[in-house]
Amino acid sequence: MATSSLSTVKDVSYRPPGTEHNLLNKVTFSLPERSFGLIFGQSGSGKTTLLQLLSGISKPTSGSICVQRYGNDGNPNQLPEQLSPEKVGIVFQFPERYFVADTIADEVTFGWPRRKSSVQLREHLALNLQRAVNWVGLNGISLDKDPHSLSGGYKRRLALAIQLVEVPDLLILDEPLAGLDWKARADVVKLLKHLKKELTILVVSHDLKELAALVDHSWRMEMGGFLREELLPV
Ligand SMILES: Nc1ncnc2c1ncn2[C@@H]1O[C@H](COP(=O)(O)OP(=O)(O)OP(=O)(O)O)[C@@H](O)[C@H]1O
Numbered sequence: 001m002a003t004s005s006l007s008t009v010k011d012v013s014y015r016p017p018g019t020e021h022n023l024l025n026k027v028t029f030s031l032p033e034r035s036f037g038l039i040f041g042q043s044g045s046g047k048t049t050l051l052q053l054l055s056g057i058s059k060p061t062s063g064s065i066c067v068q069r070y071g072n073d074g075n076p077n078q079l080p081e082q083l084s085p086e087k088v089g090i091v092f093q094f095p096e097r098y099f100v101a102d103t104i105a106d107e108v109t110f111g112w113p114r115r116k117s118s119v120q121l122r123e124h125l126a127l128n129l130q131r132a133v134n135w136v137g138l139n140g141i142s143l144d145k146d147p148h149s150l151s152g153g154y155k156r157r158l159a160l161a162i163q164l165v166e167v168p169d170l171l172i173l174d175e176p177l178a179g180l181d182w183k184a185r186a187d188v189v190k191l192l193k194h195l196k197k198e199l200t201i202l203v204v205s206h207d208l209k210e211l212a213a214l215v216d217h218s219w220r221m222e223m224g225g226f227l228r229e230e231l232l233p234v
Contacts, residue, residue, distance in 0.1 A: 011027075024225035032216075034198065035217060039221055040219075054202070087169040104150075125165070136157040136161045173205075189214070
């Protein structure tokens with residue numbers, strides 16, 4: 001049976017350990033499968049903090065984060081499944097600063113099981129690697145190339161490919177256009193339009209005009225960590 005999913009954040013509050021004030025206050029929103037959500041708002045309002053919770057890096061003080069799967073009839077066909085970090089792909093700001101390998105292939109496969117993994121697992125990963133590379137349009141480029149020698153836009157493509165090896169239920173991007181020149185920005189927007197056809201994407205960005213055409217749902221984060229649905233002011 002075909003299913004669809006809904007990423008749901010309900011009444012999530014967060015207070016870092018040892019501090020007195022919530023950085024997030026009863027944040028609630030949901031994002032249907034294959035839609036593109038954008039969170040915007042003032043610097044320091046808590047956007048990155050929210051992404052950290054969604055990716056499992058930190059845990060909410062209260063509230064819940066989950067993905068629900070529905071059948072064709074729209075009714076839940078199983079209990080809500082907790083989002084686990086491996087089901088969420090996240091590309092933080094300036095991902096190229098954290099590239100560690102000397103080749104594109106090693107960068108994408110960094111951290112994969114090596115010696116003890118079965119032939120099947122290695123074949124599965126190799127196929128997934130090729131699919132991810134094709135998906136982001138890196139297929140014309142040798143996988144032996146040094147990631148640091150790629151252009152800005154191609155470095156972002158590589159950062160995305162790393163997250164797409166195992167297809168995430170939710171792909172989160174923190175300021176995907178930051179630090180790029182106009183051509184690379186246009187290139188990344190085009191790529192996100194392409195990825196949106198098959199993925200659920202949540203973006204935090206200040207670049208509202210450039211992303212507006214992709215956005216299905218948008219929320220403003222206000223100082224004090226309050227979130228509310230709001231059309232983009234563009
Ligand atoms: N662990 C922490 N302990 C205390 N304060 C924190 C902690 N992490 C973040 N903050 C503070 O929480 C606020 C929200 O930070 P956050 O980075 O989430 O905001 P943001 O909306 O993403 O900002 P920007 O748009 O500049 O990236 C900031 O004032 C930040 O200094």
